Amino acid sequence: MPGVRFEQVGLTYEERTVLADVTLDLTERRIGIVGANGSGKSSLVRMVNGLVRPTSGRVEVGGLDVDRHSRQVRRAVGFLFPDADHQIVMPTVREDLEFSLRGSGLPAAEVRSRVDGALTAYELAEHADHPCYLLSGGQKQLLALAAVLLTGPDIIVADEPTTLLDLRNVRSIAARLAGLPQQLILVTHHLEMLTGFDRVVVIEQGRVVADDAPAPAMERYVRLMG
Amino acid sequence: MSGSWANSALRLVGVHRPGRSWLHRLPAGAKVAGLVVAVAALLRTDSGYAAVAGLVLALAVLASAGVPCRWLAGPARAVGMMLLVVGAFQVWVLGWSAALVGVCQIGACLVLAWAVSLTTPVGQMLDLLRRLLAPIRLVGADPERVALTLAMAIRSVPLVVAAAEQADQARLARGQRRSVTALVVPTVVRSVRIADALGDALVARGVGEESVVADGKRVEDAGG
Numbered sequence: 001m002p003g004v005r006f007e008q009v010g011l012t013y014e015e016r017t018v019l020a021d022v023t024l025d026l027t028e029r030r031i032g033i034v035g036a037n038g039s040g041k042s043s044l045v046r047m048v049n050g051l052v053r054p055t056s057g058r059v060e061v062g063g064l065d066v067d068r069h070s071r072q073v074r075r076a077v078g079f080l081f082p083d084a085d086h087q088i089v090m091p092t093v094r095e096d097l098e099f100s101l102r103g104s105g106l107p108a109a110e111v112r113s114r115v116d117g118a119l120t121a122y123e124l125a126e127h128a129d130h131p132c133y134l135l136s137g138g139q140k141q142l143l144a145l146a147a148v149l150l151t152g153p154d155i156i157v158a159d160e161p162t163t164l165l166d167l168r169n170v171r172s173i174a175a176r177l178a179g180l181p182q183q184l185i186l187v188t189h190h191l192e193m194l195t196g197f198d199r200v201v202v203i204e205q206g207r208v209v210a211d212d213a214p215a216p217a218m219e220r221y222v223r224l225m226g
Numbered sequence: 227m228s229g230s231w232a233n234s235a236l237r238l239v240g241v242h243r244p245g246r247s248w249l250h251r252l253p254a255g256a257k258v259a260g261l262v263v264a265v266a267a268l269l270r271t272d273s274g275y276a277a278v279a280g281l282v283l284a285l286a287v288l289a290s291a292g293v294p295c296r297w298l299a300g301p302a303r304a305v306g307m308m309l310l311v312v313g314a315f316q317v318w319v320l321g322w323s324a325a326l327v328g329v330c331q332i333g334a335c336l337v338l339a340w341a342v343s344l345t346t347p348v349g350q351m352l353d354l355l356r357r358l359l360a361p362i363r364l365v366g367a368d369p370e371r372v373a374l375t376l377a378m379a380i381r382s383v384p385l386v387v388a389a390a391e392q393a394d395q396a397r398l399a400r401g402q403r404r405s406v407t408a409l410v411v412p413t414v415v416r417s418v419r420i421a422d423a424l425g426d427a428l429v430a431r432g433v434g435e436e437s438v439v440a441d442g443k444r445v446e447d448a449g450g
Contacts, residue, residue: 051426071432079430086423089431091241091381095348100431129244133384151432 003027004048004155004185009057011043011206018043019054019206026185028198030178032214033187034221035203041187044203045157048185049077061155078153078182082160084140085133093135093143094119094128100150114150122146122176138169145176155183162190191218242347247292249341254350255357257342265335274323277330284334288341301340309333348377374433378424389416 004026011019019040035041046052047059050070059066061073081087090096097115104111119125122142127135135143141161148156158177162170174193177184186193194200200217202210202224210220244250249257268280288298309329316325352373359369393412402408 046426049430051429074430074432077430079427081423081427081430083423085385086420087427087430089381089424089428090377091348095242098349103432129242131241131384132381133388147431 003062003183005060006044006047007058007060009044009047009054009059011040011047011052012055017206022057022203022206022208024201024208024211026183026199029183030197030199031183031185032194032197032200032217033185033203034189034191034194034200034218036225039203040206041203042159045159045185045187046079048155048157049074049079051079075151076154078148078151078156080141080144080148080156080158080161082163084137084144084161084164087144087147088132088140090132092129092131093124096132096143097147097150100147104151118146118150136169137165138172141165141169141173142176145173149180153182155185156180157185157187159187160189161186162188162193191221194218241343243291243293243297243344245292245345247290247345249287249291249345252345254346254354257346258354261338261342264338268331268334271331272327274326274330277327277334280334281330281337284337284341288337288344291341291345293344305333305336305340348380352377378428382420382424385420386413386417389413389420392416 004024006022006024006026009019009022010017022044033041033045043052047054047066048061050066050073053067062076064073066073088096090099094115097118098111101111101114106114116125119128122145124139124143124146127139132140132143145161156177161177162173165173170190170193174190177186177193178196186197188194194214197214200210200212200214200221201208202217202221204224209224210217212220264280264284268277271277271280309332312332313325313329316328320328355373355376356369359367359372362369362372390409390413393409393416396412397403397405397408400408
């Protein structure tokens with residue numbers, strides 16, 4: 001696993017401290033991050049591909065400083081956002097998947113073949129030429145995941161990817177994520193998604209308050225939430 | 227604002243329908259060139275007969291694309307309503323004859339543009355745009371980015387329409403049916419948030435060479 005390292009990371013917005021002195025070495029295959037709304041967990045994971053830069057400390061992915069090597073890092077990190085609607089760039093399903101492979105240098109036939117494979121694997125083949133806005137929430141998140149995976153990332157960062165989904169779609173996305181060979185860093189409020197994970201980090205008011213196996217970490221989180 | 231009205235309007239905006247008609251097989255460049263020539267010819271005429279013939283011909287071109295009628299019906303109604311309003315205004319201002327020419331000209335142009343967008347995938351349009359815009363490299367602009375911006379604009383339309391619909395429903399729920407502020411402010415705020423989120427998504431998907439810093443300013447990527 002390439003691994004993500006946060007070294008004494010701090011983040012402040014004007015007067016507000018979002019993250020304070022966070023040091024983590026994330027090398028396990030399945031890592032969950034939980035915390036209350038506004039605890040700083042989304043800001044933390046957005047630092048993994050340089051969407052947010054720390055105001056102090058440093059973040060490394062696979063030994064590369066995110067600040068200095070953001071292009072290489074972004075190639076290695078696939079990012080899933082909470083609202084898939086904001087991640088889909090092109091008007092139709094097929095076009096959005098093709099967008100992931102733009103500039104890849106692959107021949108058109110290979111692009112088509114890979115896109116067709118993704119459409120089938122993610123049960124989107126019958127919607128290939130439909131406008132993305134007509135998809136259901138679950139289908140949009142599947143499309144977002146398929147688009148991310150087409151780029152061949154080493155690490156998947158998923159920031160509350162099931163927040164807007166119903167239970168069936170939560171389970172569907174959870175199963176897809178669980179089956180990925182890549183390292184997965186998952187921010188979620190759905191604690192059942194963390195079953196079988198290697199490690200769970202609990203963030204509270206910008207600090208790591210628990211970093212443990214899922215059961216004790218989640219117990220701590222549930223206690224914190226009262 | 228109803229969902230069905232919004233959906234109908236959205237179908238007019240750059241949504242490709244796959245098919246095997248002669249229009250689908252024609253290269254994007256030929257279609258766009260044909261569209262430009264047809265629009266120029268239509269706008270030069272002041273003959274009612276020629277304008278009506280142009281509209282009939284445009285409808286025949288659209289029909290030949292083989293797009294299912296049920297897909298065309300909603301947007302066609304939306305265009306028809308718009309043309310009625312424009313026509314009524316022109317009758318009032320310019321009289322029957324000029325109104326007939328004007329409405330047929332606008333209708334034919336819209337129908338032809340719709341036929342092109344229905345039969346051309348956005349990817350092909352982007353490739354064409356990039357080729358057409360290649361000379362702007364001479365002044366330091368990036369054709370890829372301009373083409374992508376246009377694709378994003380098309381993609382953003384349903385998101386902004388949805389934002390406006392949500393704001394409209396919230397306005398009604400709060401008993402503020404007549405408040406323009408209650409419609410416009412949340413729509414603008416949501417649209418800005420959508421733009422911000424789309425920007426993040428583009429960066430995450432490897433587009434652009436910029437990063438977002440903590441205080442919200444963008445800086446050049448130091449990577450390479």
